[in-house]
Amino acid sequence: MPVEVAELACREGHIGLITLNEPGTLNALTEPMVDQMQQALNNWAEDSRICLVVLQGAGERAFCAGGNIKALYPALKNHRDPETAARFFTSEYRLDFTLHRFPKPVVGLAGGIVMGGGLGLLSACRYRLIHPSATLAMPEISIGLFPDVGASWFLNRLPGRLGLFMGLTGARLNVTDALRVGLADMVIETEQTSTLLERLQQERWSGETAADDNRLFRLLNQLEALDYRALAPGHLEQHEQTIARLSAGDELPAIVAQLLSSESADPWWQACIETLRTGCPVTAWLVWNQLRKGQQMSLKDVFRMELAMARECIRRPDLAEGIRALLVDKDRSPRWSYTTVAEVPEDIIEQHFLPVWDDATDPMALDSV
Secondary structure, three states: OOEEEEEOOOOEEEEEEEEEOOOOHHEEOHHHHHHHHHHHHHHOEEEEEEEEEEEOOOOOOOOEEEEOOHHHHHHHHHHHHHHHHHHHHHHHHHHHHHHHHOOOOOEEEEEEEEEHHHHHHHOOOOEEEEEEEEEOOOOOOHOOOOOOOOHHHHHHHOOOOHHHHHHHHOOOOHHHHHHHOOOOOOOOOOOOHHHHHHHHHOOOOOOOOOHHHHHHHHHHHHHOOHHHOOOOOHHHHHHHHEEOOOOOOOOOOHHHHHHHHOOOOOOHHHHHHHHHHOOOHHHHHHHHHHHHHHHHOOHHHHHHHHHHHHHHHHOOHHHHHHHHHEEEOOOOOOOOOOOOOHHOHHHHHHHHOOOOOOOOOOOOOOOOO
């Protein structure tokens, strides 16, 4: 099964366990996977036996590489079936919002690739535990999309303008970086996962959210501490001042120019800047605007904004072209609708931020979550 759903009996109460089980595709999400997870969460939210939820990915290579956008390509190509793609994004965002607002503690266990929709899932969990192998990123600029799944919320909460930098460059953060900026709460060894689940099953869970959350917090803090000095050095410690300096300012074209003209012998930095150089110019503007607008938005309105943005991306040519270049033909030579950030008309960007939905018109029905 692409998603395995289990209920683990404890000394008292039960744990709901969701395992993404498509390791061959790096646990990339499809619409049926999203729907199955949503159904499980809906059931558990009302089930008094279920006291907490654990979300993990099968295999060592990935927690989740995001949405299976390659599977969406036939629907996007030549605008053959835009509603299929729109339905996927609608379901995915509703799932993420459900996790953010779930009435019981949720533990995310993530290792390997945690990108795009995978980072959206992890960021929505109450407790975010990662393995030393974890690599976190929002690389949507490479496919002509934008950092979605609530990224307008969680990227805005990173220090300085790191969220902007991540969106513009698809920067890959390692485990040390993730801890440094608060995208993860703690690191556990991969082999500790089964031990943790066994430990959780030994507890008496009350079904009272506050009490169970307090018990879970204390239990996690009692885990065998990892020697953080043994982790790989972070990239941000070396570059965060440069990121802050080059990403400062009120004009996106100037910021992009500053970043592109930067020089560094560090391969990590060079990869970031190359991604920006070859990335979609429209996406750069979407990142800029979604972060600015998202600063004053509720989480619910963030997801509504992002769904409007995604639907416009479906209508425009860049998303299909980005998927073609990266995942279908794999020539890595996308022909974007505009070649530079400066060329993108303002009205093109504005179209991504309409309509404005409310509880009565929201296609995700977030008012019922």
